[in-house]
Ligand SMILES: NC(=O)c1ccc[n+]([C@@H]2O[C@H](COP(=O)([O-])OP(=O)(O)OC[C@H]3O[C@@H](n4cnc5c(N)ncnc54)[C@H](O)[C@@H]3O)[C@@H](O)[C@H]2O)c1
């Protein structure tokens with residue numbers, strides 16, 4: 001990351017408790033001579049003019065806020081540092097606003113690393129013309145237009161028909177999204193440094209019911225298999241992008257942009273964070289700072305001390 005001269009601060013527009021925190025963060029940066037631009041009410045297009053001139057963005061909220069910030073920042077290669085004021089905050093880095101000052105000191109001392117994560121692009125074509133397009137950090141979901149409505153979807157992998165799903169929806173996820181909706185419907189967990197697309201159907205009926213992980217660089221095409229079917233929806237990171245007709249074709253591929261996150265935890269944080277945030281009932285019982293190498297060398301040491309004649 002370049003030297004911090006200007007930082008963007010993005011609060012959660014619908015959660016007023018984030019506003020005073022954003023102002024405290026702004027004054028702590030200004031006291032250190034760093035310029036700021038603060039947004040309380042914003043969407044991705046509002047911030048893009050300012051975001052291109054910052055070296056880092058601070059997102060204050062939960063995962064949804066992080067994804068909005070990441071989608072706005074990715075085209076400008078601006079990394080996002082998340083302060084959790086949401087419920088789960090799986091991708092945020094700073095657990096509580098009170099930890100901000102210590103975190104800022106570490107960033108200014110260069111004691112951080114940047115995690116880059118793949119994004120996907122969904123393009124919707126109607127009569128051969130591009131009608132909608134969006135990047136996603138987590139996932140693209142193609143579903144019926146209401147609860148309990150099954151859709152029949154033809155899936156194409158690398159341009160060729162692969163299968164037809166009878167399902168509530170199909171989720172096309174990034175490795176980041178593998179711990180979100182895809183996880184809830186039984187999909188596998190992928191480490192965030194992979195660059196593979198994951199396809200998981202939700203409630204498939206007498207059709208392919210397993211998740212598929214594609215090779216790096218592969219693309220997915222989705223089209224209604226039923227010419228007469230009317231309502232379908234396309235949702236990107238939980239936000240409805242639009243409706244689909246039975247003639248529309250959706251193509252999903254790796255985006256040319258990557259999201260990047262400022263990390264202060266160790267590079268091996270991901271698996272531990274799964275346990276901390278997704279399985280809070282499992283306690284570490286003092287094993288948190290024990291490595292496998294420690295256990296093996298302690299065992300060698302104890303065995304070496306044992307009297308072979310005993
Ligand atoms: N049944 C489900 O689990 C379900 C249903 C719809 C959407 N979603 C997910 O919600 C995402 C949007 O998140 P949001 O926070 O804007 O909406 P939201 O506020 O509705 O939150 C959905 C929940 O999923 C968690 N979450 C989101 N992304 C995650 C990730 N990558 N890893 C672990 N947990 C994650 C959030 O923290 C939150 O608890 C969508 O991309 C989709 O994956 C999940």
Ligand SMILES: Nc1ncnc2c1ncn2[C@@H]1O[C@H](COP(=O)(O)OP(=O)(O)OP(=O)(O)O)[C@@H](O)[C@H]1O
Pocket residue numbers: 011012013014042043061062063064065066068085086087088089090238
């Ligand atoms: N800038 C924004 N503008 C409009 N809506 C937003 C914005 N940021 C977040 N939201 C929406 O508000 C909702 C809740 O936000 P967010 O996900 O950040 O908090 P949360 O749900 O409490 O946290 P988590 O997702 O970590 O459980 C989400 O649906 C999110 O998409």
